[in-house]
Each structure stands twice: as C-alpha cells, then as structure tokens.
Amino acid sequence: MSDTQTRGGFTGDPATALTVTGTSGCCGNPPQAGVDLPEPAVAASPCCGTRAEAAAEGSCCGSTAKTDAVAAGQGCCG
C-alpha cells in the first residue's frame, strides 16, 4: 500500500539528507525554485493509512498500512 493520504515527509530514504552535496560553507541558504504548499486538509491526514484506520488503531497508522510501509522500507509512525 502506498502512502496516498499525504504528500508530506521524504519521498525516498530520509538518510539521503545525510549525504547532501551542495554549497560549501555556512553562509545562507539560497532560494529554490518550486511549487505549492500542501492543503490543510492533507496536512491533517495520518502519515499512512486512512483517518478511520488511524482512529481504530489508536495511532496515526493503520496496521495494514504500517505492515506494508515497513515491508516497503518506508517509515511509518505510530
């Protein structure tokens, strides 16, 4: 099951942030080109699974979604 409930978080392995090859030095972070903010309704979604699943599980992640996410190597909260 893919994480279709939210666009948030990393799309790949978060650990790639440990191997960023960018500007050297420590003097500011130049602007980047790009797109939009997430909608508030999306922002309020659980990290994976549905809102109903999350409520039933008592966590942000439905058990099936969590199992699938873990099996796929994705992070999953709750």
Next chain:
Amino acid sequence: MAGTVSALAEAPFAGRRAGSPGGNAARDWLSEQLRGLGAEPAADPFPVRAVPEVYAVPEITWSDGTDTRRLVFGRQAAVHLASADVPAARRGQVAVAGAGDPVGRWLLVPAGMSLFDAYGHGDGALGLLIGRPVDADGWQYTMLAGPDPGPLPVLTLDPDTYAAMFAAAPTGLAWLAGNTPIRRADVTAANLHGHCRTASGRSPDLLLTAHYDGVGDHPGLRQPAAADNGSGVAVVLEAARVLAPVLPDGAGFAVALLDAEEIGALGSAHHAARLRRAGAAPQVVNVDGAGQLHEAAAVEAGGPAHRLLAVLDQAGRHTGLPLAAGPVASDNRRYAAAGLAAVGIGAGMGGYHSPADTPDRVDTATLVAVCRLVVATVWLAATTPAARSAGHRPSPDMTDSSSLQDRSLS
C-alpha cells in the same frame, strides 16, 4: 510569526549585522520575546574579527566617451569584499587587465581571470572592475564572508554595465571615477539562549536554533533580512511557545538564537564548541529560511542524525509538508561537525541578502507549515520510544541556563 518577521525587519535593527548597534538592539528585543515565553534569556558573547562594512555610498561614474552615467549602488555597482578601502574617488581610463599598460587605469577583469591573476596584471592600476550577475530583482546580493582585502579597490558591475564598458574600452575614450569605502571592524557578537526544560536521565534533549543576524543595511540601502532569517527566528519562537508548556517531564528543550551566521556561522561554531566541552549532546533542529515554500522544504542532516531524520520524516507525514534532501548551508553544519545530531530545514526565501528581502515576501502559510513541522518533530522526538533511546544526558553546564545567566545581556 508574521509580526515577529516584521519587527525584526524594522529600520532600528538596520539589517542586524553582527556586532552592529542594530544587531545588538535586535538581540535585546529577542530577549524580551524569550522572557515572554518563560525562558530566561542569556547572552553569550564572542569576538568576531574583520566584519566588512560599506560605510558610505560609493560614488561611481563612467563614460564611454560620449555619454556619462552614474551607477546605482547595489544594482549596477557594488564594492567587492576583496577591495581595499579607498574613500576618495579615483578617475582614470578604463582598460582590460592583461592588455596594455595598467598604470593609472581601471582594469576590467575578463571573465575567467582569477582575482589573483588580475592583481598580477594590475601593478599601478587604479582598481579592478569585475562582472557579477544580479538576482531576479536586479540586485547584487551582499555577502559578508569572503576574501580578505587586497591591495586595490575592486568594484563589481552588473552584466549590462560590464558589457558596455568592455565594448567601450578598446576606443581608449572610456573612463571611470569611483571609490570603495569599505572597512573591517572587530566586533563582539552574541548568541542568545533560552532554556526551557532540563533533560533528565536518558531522556531526549532538543535544541531549536535559528540565526537572527543579517548582512546589515548599506548606507542608503535597507536590507531588512526578513526571510533570512527573521522567518526562521519567528518559527523557532512560535514552536517554543507551543512546546515548552506541554513537553513530557524529563525531556530537555532549549532555544538558541544565533549570531554571526552570515560571517561563516561563527555563532553556532562558538555554541557547538561549548556544548562539546560540556559533554552535552542535544539533537539540533535549525531553521534557516521559512519565507517561500516551493515543492518541498530542503533538509540537510549531519552527525548521528538517523533517528532525528526518521522523526522529521514522520513529522512531515503528520503535517503534510514534503521534504527533500538538499543543501542547507547554515548553522546546522557547525553542530554536525561537532558530532551532534543536527538537521537544517530551509523552506526558501525571496530577495536573498538584498533590499528585496522584505516582510511582504515572507509567506505566512510557509511560516505556519514549517512551524508545524518543527513542533511535530520535537514532540515526536520527545515522546517516541525510538527517539527517547537516542537521547543523551546533557551536562548541567549547558542545559541549565544559570550557567549562561551570569553573562550580561547587551
């Protein structure tokens, strides 16, 4: 948060260059904000050498032999960091470095020629003229970190002016009159710490950071530094307001508003060294630029940050904020270099280091989105078992603000 950004961008703070009266006034104002959060502020001063300052508007005029034009400071001409301080205008013919006699002439430095090589061709020259791109708003953005001053005045020219001079130089009729009023000052900068909660046992210890300094105003040219990094400071203060009263007992939590980031992240270097000496190892979340979110917020991590990254990823999913690995060349690098788990978050900015970095270009929705991410990250780090096991017991020296309170606020 928008109010904080606007306040920090106001004229009395003069762009908040480290060690300047405006920077000191901003720190005093931020101290009051920390007090309002219930965090007793403590300033930790440190020396910074040779901070560049353009102390007068450069007067630069040139002619192609037919028309005479005065160049607009900041747009068409600026003073290079490698420039010597020459307060009085020098007038002479415009020539090309490496072509002909340099004596008594301003030398255009061809693209691809290094400054070192230009000096080699510039014995007896009046000064050097270097072409430099401008940003989308037409500004030559300001940097404070760069080369030491050399033997000659050095001006940077926007591409159109540079091309026009290059075209006119071979006629032998082109001339330029200009000065380079730039000086270096040894100053005292200061980080501002706000201690909220002391970690106990092996509970997690979290440190939120953002630099409050900017590149500073130029004479006659305001550079408000709203997105960079009034926006990051606003996010950190708001996150602290939300988190401080509700974090679980035992979790450590502090805020550091850092100075002298624009001069090479010297404030975080100073703080990271203190933390190391004290044996403290908080997990660091640094925000630099929460002005204009685009596709995703950039995240750069360093040090033993795998678990902190996992928590950040969860927080991104909770709040719906997309994250992408990308360079965040900021204070987080200093903490990571000191061996701490550190992430830097950058959500973009407009008007980088220029007069265009104004509050109206800081998107409130971006402030909110990044703040939500930071709040969720700290909350998850403080409450989830995985993160808790990564916690380190910090030394009382750095987690108890009393160790800093004896240092005077300036």
